[in-house]
Amino acid sequence: MRRFGSHTDDTATIDMTPLIDMVFILLIFFIVATSFVRESGVEVERPQAASAQSKEKVSMLVGVTGAGKVFIEGQEIDIQNVKARMDTFLAEVPAGAVVIVADKSCPTGITVQVLDSCRLAGVKNLSVAAKAGN
Template sequence: MKNIRQRRKLRSGTSEINMTPLIDMVFILLIFFIVTTSFVREAGVEVERPSAQSAETRAKASVILGLTAQGRVFVEGRSLDIRSVRAYMERFLAETPEGSAVVVADKSSHTGTLVQVLDQCRLAGVKAVSVAARKPQ
């Protein structure tokens, strides 16, 4: 009888769940997802893109430059002067050497301004520069 009472006392003791491994695993998963996430830099301006039959979806674009109908250039919600696009893209390429650029131009924007933005990107050293369009429905 004495042996049974001792077992019951041992069983009725408080049991604990060690949370440390669980918390460690959550932090490791959080770090993994933060590191593997690709961050896309948005233009920060809404434009009406022109339509094109040959438009195709690009899987990954590193930086998106927005060009409004008034000729203003936007990157990440900030307005840039056309002359400072080259300096911005050079800084961008220093951070992301294989980066690409997509110019999202309004369909009523001037072609000359679009060409200037494309030229500044090319002069900065961006190898993959494209113009965004939408597929007609």
């Protein structure tokens, strides 16, 4: 008689709380592990150099095209404004590294002006990008 009198619901339930916790932990891990790099915003063909080395921490890339145009963070800027832009950058990141990515057909004078402007602004860690040669 008891079988017919009381009906119990024995359905299984899944507790979603640990799964949601794990998803949030993974999300936080990937956000923290992601490297945020400022891009020059221009595609250039770098020259080859036998002594080229990989640089791990780059804070800002300055692109110089074959036509002599200067790009920082995807925006074309005038050559006279490079120093002011570096002053602003160094105020945000005092020990920031700058890499100049100049096209191999770029006029040397433009690259030297960009180098000089960065040095005058006080950039200590300054490099010129090149492809590793054989």
